[in-house]
Amino acid sequence: MIETxxxxxxxxxxxxxxxxxxxxxxxxxxxxxxxGDITLVVFPFTxxxxxxxxxxxxxxGELLSKIELVERFxxxxxxxxxxxxxxxWLTEFSKSTFEDNYGFVDIDENSPNYLVEYCSPNTNKPxxxxxxxxxxxxxxxxxxxxxxxxxVKKVQIINDRGIHICKSMIAWQEFGExxxxxxxxxxxxxxxxxxxxxxxxxxxxxxxxxIEKGADYKFAEExxxxxxxxxxxxxxxxxxxxxxxALWKKMNSWVYDGFEATYKRLGVDFDKNYYExxxxxxxxxxxxxxxxxxxxxxxxxxxxxxxxxxxxLDEKIILRSDGTAVYMTQDIGTAIKxxxxxxxxxxxxxxxxxxxxxxxxxxxxLEKLGFTWAxxxxxxxxxxxxxxxxxxxSREGTAVDADDLMEDMFQNAKTIAEExxxxxxxxxxETNELYETVGMGALKYFMLKxxxxxxxxxxxxxxxxxxxxxxxxxxxxxxxxxSILRKNTVEIKIDEDSDITDKERALIISLLAFPKTxxxxxxxxxxxxxxxxxxxxxxxxxxxxxSTPILGADSTSIISFRVALSQQxxxxxxxxxxxxxxNVPQRM
Numbered sequence: 075m076i077e078t079x080x081x082x083x084x085x086x087x088x089x090x091x092x093x094x095x096x097x098x099x100x101x102x103x104x105x106x107x108x109x110g111d112i113t114l115v116v117f118p119f120t121x122x123x124x125x126x127x128x129x130x131x132x133x134x135g136e137l138l139s140k141i142e143l144v145e146r147f148x149x150x151x152x153x154x155x156x157x158x159x160x161x162x163w164l165t166e167f168s169k170s171t172f173e174d175n176y177g178f179v180d181i182d183e184n185s186p187n188y189l190v191e192y193c194s195p196n197t198n199k200p201x202x203x204x205x206x207x208x209x210x211x212x213x214x215x216x217x218x219x220x221x222x223x224x225x226v227k228k229v230q231i232i233n234d235r236g237i238h239i240c241k242s243m244i245a246w247q248e249f250g251e252x253x254x255x256x257x258x259x260x261x262x263x264x265x266x267x268x269x270x271x272x273x274x275x276x277x278x279x280x281x282x283x284x285i286e287k288g289a290d291y292k293f294a295e296e297x298x299x300x301x302x303x304x305x306x307x308x309x310x311x312x313x314x315x316x317x318x319x320a321l322w323k324k325m326n327s328w329v330y331d332g333f334e335a336t337y338k339r340l341g342v343d344f345d346k347n348y349y350e351x352x353x354x355x356x357x358x359x360x361x362x363x364x365x366x367x368x369x370x371x372x373x374x375x376x377x378x379x380x381x382x383x384x385x386x387l388d389e390k391i392i393l394r395s396d397g398t399a400v401y402m403t404q405d406i407g408t409a410i411k412x413x414x415x416x417x418x419x420x421x422x423x424x425x426x427x428x429x430x431x432x433x434x435x436x437x438x439x440l441e442k443l444g445f446t447w448a449x450x451x452x453x454x455x456x457x458x459x460x461x462x463x464x465x466x467x468s469r470e471g472t473a474v475d476a477d478d479l480m481e482d483m484f485q486n487a488k489t490i491a492e493e494x495x496x497x498x499x500x501x502x503x504e505t506n507e508l509y510e511t512v513g514m515g516a517l518k519y520f521m522l523k524x525x526x527x528x529x530x531x532x533x534x535x536x537x538x539x540x541x542x543x544x545x546x547x548x549x550x551x552x553x554x555x556x557s558i559l560r561k562n563t564v565e566i567k568i569d570e571d572s573d574i575t576d577k578e579r580a581l582i583i584s585l586l587a588f589p590k591t592x593x594x595x596x597x598x599x600x601x602x603x604x605x606x607x608x609x610x611x612x613x614x615x616x617x618x619x620x621s622t623p624i625l626g627a628d629s630t631s632i633i634s635f636r637v638a639l640s641q642q643x644x645x646x647x648x649x650x651x652x653x654x655x656x657n658v659p660q661r662m
Contacts, residue, residue, distance in 0.1 A: 075166065075586065076112060076158060077101050079143065084114065087137045092122035109148060110155030111583060117152040127152030160574055167582045168568040171642050177589040177649065179223030186419030188224040189412060190216040193342070194425070196233040197329040198242040199267035201336050203474040203532075204426060207459050210521050210655065212424035213342040214601040215454065217653045222596035227345045227416055231408050233401075234326055235351040240307040242266050243321055244300060245273035255328050261335060261477065262328025276300050312398060336476050341514065341655050346415070348408050354399040357407030360443065361392050369442050380439060390435050405436050406443075413447055420450045422599065427455040427527070454599050457529035459521070479534075480514065486538045487513035487546070491662075494540060508659055512546050513538070515656045519545030522654050523605035543609045545656060548647060551612045553662035554619070555644040558637065564630055566638045572631070577618045578639060584611055588646050592653070601654055608650035615643045 081099050088097050098118040104110035116131040123130040131154040135147035138156065145159040170176045192212020195201055201209075213228070220226045233239075246253070246269045255262045277298050284294035295301075310318045337343065361378055364370045370380050370392055378393035392402055412418065423433060433453035440448035461474060488509040520537035524530040540546045574582070588607070595603035624636045648658050 192424035245269035263332030353407035354404035483513035515545035
């Protein structure tokens with residue numbers, strides 16, 4: 075906004091001064107130790123001015139200060155620091171208050187599709203802690219890209235086939251005694267996950283038995299009877315054995331019902347689901363075609379590989395010797411199917427950084443197969459999530475279930491809010507909904523405020539704090555502003571010639587940076603930009619609120635302006651949090 079206006083003015087000044095029209099006009103934020111709202115980098119202009127950066131900067135500054143926009147300037151070496159007039163900020167602020175979705179770019183429905191993949195669970199176990207960061211990152215990124223003007227579609231690949239799925243199926247056959255979600259009272263995904271754990275216990279027992287009988291470790295690992303049964307089942311499934319397929323459909327349907335309940339509570343959704351059981355066949359067909367074209371090659375055991383050593387990678391298996399597919403096979407098929415379905419311009423895969431190598435290989439294979447759009451695929455690689463030791467336990471004892479974590483966040487929010495007296499108990503019928511809003515807000519915000527690339531420590535207790543850089547702190551501030559707005563009796567107006575305090579000026583400038591922040595977050599694939607922007611706004615507003623009377627100001631005009639400022643802070647908080655998938659309460 076301000077950069078666009080200044081760019082035009084500076085360009086005109088430079089043409090008048092030096093004649094050329096080849097100028098690299100660069101702005102940056104003014105460093106905190108210097109006065110100014112925005113800084114012009116002057117060094118590129120010295121080749122035209124033939125003068126020192128300082129003299130060049132002074133010439134430009136003097137001409138800029140003649141327009142109403144620039145109040146004053148200072149020069150630090152080759153940098154021109156500009157102080158923009160209060161009238162400009164107030165005028166822009168006034169305009170922004172009338173925009174319902176300030177900062178959001180309207181989407182042209184005819185523009186190319188931009189796909190974001192996230193979640194991608196396996197149907198042999200519940201969604202866990204790692205999936206939570208994945209879901210929240212993917213969903214929030216989709217929101218941010220949409221707000222930046224992209225035509226976004228949210229997709230996932232459900233890994234519903236393979237040896238790991240057969241392990242749960244075999245264990246249920248062996249030990250299940252026809253147990254169902256209804257008979258057990260368990261969510262379907264937890265029930266199936268129970269049998270996956272049961273398979274692992276039985277497998278380890280059989281491996282130990284074979285070793286005790288004299289077998290070496292590798293033989294025991296490969297020949298454990300229950301593993302052989304799972305491998306046989308996989309072959310039967312690929313051969314479309316009716317009984318195996320019927321069991322597979324039944325157990326997967328249990329899992330899907332469980333997943334839907336988890337997604338609903340987490341607040342995420344998808345425009346289209348893809349299933350590995352469908353896309354792997356296309357992948358196998360593409361591999362067959364690539365084999366004929368020399369992209370892939372066969373080894374003596376009939377397994378299919380690609381040699382990427384000339385690109386600095388290694389050899390990668392594409393099909394096993396028994397003809398069964400690997401993850402790479404289905405990922406190839408899925409990518410191609412998605413392009414057929416959506417003709418996307420870009421596709422982002424939200425997947426943990428342990429898969430960095432996998433996606434380098436996938437994108438390179440797609441390129442070698444002749445798909446030019448492979449260059450527009452991007453891996454949003456994120457770090458793993460750790461928990462403080464002993465803070466939480468998993469139902470299965472292996473990984474922290476998403477359902478357990480969300481329920482713990484609800485209970486933590488309830489306990490801490492009641493201890494601190496942060497909840498208005500007069501709204502009894504709404505308190506559970508409020509605890510859910512605060513608990514989920516704490517979880518989501520804490521996950522998203524960290525740069526996706528960084529490994530993070532999620533501390534449930536710290537995340538629920540009503541002070542500091544947390545979701546509840548931001549939610550509480552929003553509710554506080556709603557209380558101010560409910561009590562206000564003055565008509566809200568903005569006088570663009572008003573005198574404003576330094577804190578008000580700083581808040582206005584921060585609020586007007588929201589559109590730019592959305593674009594930065596979209597370009598960086600990082601919801602952390604939005605989260606930390608919201609926190610800075612809230613922190614500055616709370617400082618302002620503590621030192622400045624709003625409803626008790628000296629005159630109606632001052633009250634009107636301060637209420638308008640508070641109202642716009644609330645709107646930006648709500649918009650920011652919505653991009654993160656977080657709700658904000660009207661009362662607390």
